[in-house]
Amino acid sequence: MSKHCIFCSIISGDLPCIEVFQDKDFIAIMDKYPISRGHTLVLPKKHYVTLLQMPSTEVGRLYSLASVIAKAVVSATGADGFNMGQNNGTSANQIVPHVHVHLVPRFKGDSPDGRWPARTVASNEALDSIAQKIKGLLEITEQNSNFG
Numbered sequence: 001m002s003k004h005c006i007f008c009s010i011i012s013g014d015l016p017c018i019e020v021f022q023d024k025d026f027i028a029i030m031d032k033y034p035i036s037r038g039h040t041l042v043l044p045k046k047h048y049v050t051l052l053q054m055p056s057t058e059v060g061r062l063y064s065l066a067s068v069i070a071k072a073v074v075s076a077t078g079a080d081g082f083n084m085g086q087n088n089g090t091s092a093n094q095i096v097p098h099v100h101v102h103l104v105p106r107f108k109g110d111s112p113d114g115r116w117p118a119r120t121v122a123s124n125e126a127l128d129s130i131a132q133k134i135k136g137l138l139e140i141t142e143q144n145s146n147f148g
């Protein structure tokens with residue numbers, strides 16, 4: 001837990017977030033500045049700056065959970081595809097120094113020039129409504145809950 005980390009503050013409840021899932025080790029929240037509708041972040045509750053600090057078994061659990069959340073994000077948004085990405089270090093465009101996996105739904109024609117769509121500022125109402133939809137579609141079962 002790092003005092004000045006925005007994600008640690010969210011995890012401890014000191015800062016608000018719009019959550020789609022959490023268990024004892026991981027949390028999934030809506031990105032406040034989404035690249036697209038439904039842009040979700042999946043992160044370990046423990047503070048690791050980059051993936052290199054994280055034990056590989058935990059990385060496996062993080063990605064296992066991210067794939068389950070991605071399925072619900074894609075269904076909830078009706079996306080045609082999605083990007084799953086994770087930046088390590090400022091030279092790799094990591095903005096918050098706490099490991100997080102981006103799930104970015106993509107829609108046909110959302111990037112005519114081949115670049116990332118620009119980030120937007122989403123209203124809490126918009127984030128909340130898509131989060132409710134994602135939560136409703138999450139299929140966390142005994143079989144696939146070993147990330148928790």
Ligand SMILES: [Zn+2]
Pocket residue numbers: 001002005006007008009046047048097098
């Ligand atoms: Zn942190």
